Amino acid sequence: MDNKDKRSDELKDILSQQHHLKVVREKVARLLDKRIFVISGDLEVRGAIKGYMETLGFSSKNIKATNNSAELISQAKQDPEKVDLVICNLKALDSRYGSQTGFQLLRIISEMLSRCTQRRSIPFIFVEKEFTKEEIISSFKAGASQFLVFPSDPIAFGKKIIEVFEGPKESAQAREVNSLLLEANKLRERGEFGQSIVLYNKALALGGENAEVFTEKGNALLQMENIEQAVLAFQRAIEIEMNFPRAYQGLGTAYEQLGDAQKAKENFNKVLELEPDNVQVCYNLGVLYQEEANYDQAKFYFEKGIKQNKQFFKNYLGLAKNYEAQEKPQEALNIYKQAMSHNPSQTFLSVTAGDFCLKHEMNKEAEEIFCVAISANETNIHLYNRMGIALRKQKKYNEAITNFAKAIKVNPDDPNLRYNLAKSYYMKGEEQAAIDKLLKAFELDAGLKAKFEQDMYFSKLLEKYPEKFNV
Numbered sequence: 001m002d003n004k005d006k007r008s009d010e011l012k013d014i015l016s017q018q019h020h021l022k023v024v025r026e027k028v029a030r031l032l033d034k035r036i037f038v039i040s041g042d043l044e045v046r047g048a049i050k051g052y053m054e055t056l057g058f059s060s061k062n063i064k065a066t067n068n069s070a071e072l073i074s075q076a077k078q079d080p081e082k083v084d085l086v087i088c089n090l091k092a093l094d095s096r097y098g099s100q101t102g103f104q105l106l107r108i109i110s111e112m113l114s115r116c117t118q119r120r121s122i123p124f125i126f127v128e129k130e131f132t133k134e135e136i137i138s139s140f141k142a143g144a145s146q147f148l149v150f151p152s153d154p155i156a157f158g159k160k161i162i163e164v165f166e167g168p169k170e171s172a173q174a175r176e177v178n179s180l181l182l183e184a185n186k187l188r189e190r191g192e193f194g195q196s197i198v199l200y201n202k203a204l205a206l207g208g209e210n211a212e213v214f215t216e217k218g219n220a221l222l223q224m225e226n227i228e229q230a231v232l233a234f235q236r237a238i239e240i241e242m243n244f245p246r247a248y249q250g251l252g253t254a255y256e257q258l259g260d261a262q263k264a265k266e267n268f269n270k271v272l273e274l275e276p277d278n279v280q281v282c283y284n285l286g287v288l289y290q291e292e293a294n295y296d297q298a299k300f301y302f303e304k305g306i307k308q309n310k311q312f313f314k315n316y317l318g319l320a321k322n323y324e325a326q327e328k329p330q331e332a333l334n335i336y337k338q339a340m341s342h343n344p345s346q347t348f349l350s351v352t353a354g355d356f357c358l359k360h361e362m363n364k365e366a367e368e369i370f371c372v373a374i375s376a377n378e379t380n381i382h383l384y385n386r387m388g389i390a391l392r393k394q395k396k397y398n399e400a401i402t403n404f405a406k407a408i409k410v411n412p413d414d415p416n417l418r419y420n421l422a423k424s425y426y427m428k429g430e431e432q433a434a435i436d437k438l439l440k441a442f443e444l445d446a447g448l449k450a451k452f453e454q455d456m457y458f459s460k461l462l463e464k465y466p467e468k469f470n471v
Helices: 002-032 043-056 071-080 101-114 134-141 154-162 169-190 193-207 211-223 228-239 245-258 261-274 277-292 295-306 314-325 329-342 347-361 363-376 381-393 397-408 416-426 431-444 448-453 460-464
Strands: 035-037 063-066 086-091 124-128 146-149
Touching: 002 043, 002 154, 035 043, 035 071, 043 063, 043 154, 063 071, 063 245, 071 101, 071 314, 086 101, 101 124, 101 134, 124 154, 146 154, 154 261, 169 193, 169 211, 211 245, 211 416, 228 245, 245 261, 245 416, 261 277, 277 295, 277 314, 295 314, 314 329, 314 347, 329 347, 347 363, 347 381, 363 381, 381 397, 381 416, 397 416, 416 431, 431 448, 431 460
Parallel strands: 035 063, 035 086, 086 124, 124 146
Antiparallel strands: none
């Protein structure tokens, strides 16, 4: 695309945004006398939301932006009719004034109003970088009106405010849309993708333009490997709400699966603009750059993800593979050790790190890793099996035999354990014991015969004792 086309697209985007803003401002016009409390401990968040409201046409005198919920509680006690809307964080409001959350504030206001002679509610719009399904469900049950991912824009805020004040019929409709969305998500989690699409479409038919529903529908289409339709769903979500990070993340994943790395990276980077601490997207970007052999850029994103969340082990694995691809096994091992240190309960990390050591003939290091892992998980046959291999490669045959035997005690019918035990006896020089163990492995899995025959060292038993193998 040349500069002229880019400028043309940018102009179209600007004109489109201006049009959407004009439409929303016209719909909000009848609500400009509403008195709004904005509560957040973050001065920039308060300022941004107040700016959005003023862009929509609200007068600054009707907007109370504060970091202290006590002002809202006091006003609600004195005259609840002078509070029409609260916009605040769902989680911590301001740590300097205690540990109160927006959810707790909603409960306080609701209970307070229930004791008043004027039995009315005050709508709450919660803003956060992201919400979990559980948070949305519990907050709706407590009386929350709307949710908005922040940072956002005046258009998205205007739409939410309009939805809040639409009245009982629209509110019931919104609840029905949310119910359909949650049920569709449950179906998707169970793998019933076709049925989930039916419910997503019902929700869209009922509630109209809904970025969240389009995004979840896009995720279902991705899982169905209907990538082109998924792209359209995510793009529609972004048209509706231009700062909706989940839609950009889904769109990035879709382009990645289509093999369009450039567009995938563009969308993933947009997510990081909106959610700088999204460690999954850091991993996705790291993988994309690594596939291009751009190891420095891949390293940047993996390390960024690790810095954000030391328990999200994917970025450790990506960084370790990054070093391995550059033939730096010691640096890779150091990263695996960091991953295990911060995630001690994740046994598979020990297996992965130990297997890496075996692959690179770092057998002593593999033994040390498996030893620590076994001490924490004494019934894991995979650890014993790999420990046995590490010991065997170091010619510690007796110790290897002991570990294979421990694993077999846990699972006597595992043919691979029997095979590895047989090979250890053979390498120790006890050929008859090796044959006995090997024949037992063949009884359990005849397919191991091919593996045995292809092993130039171990298959010497076949040449020396053909009668033992019915040859």
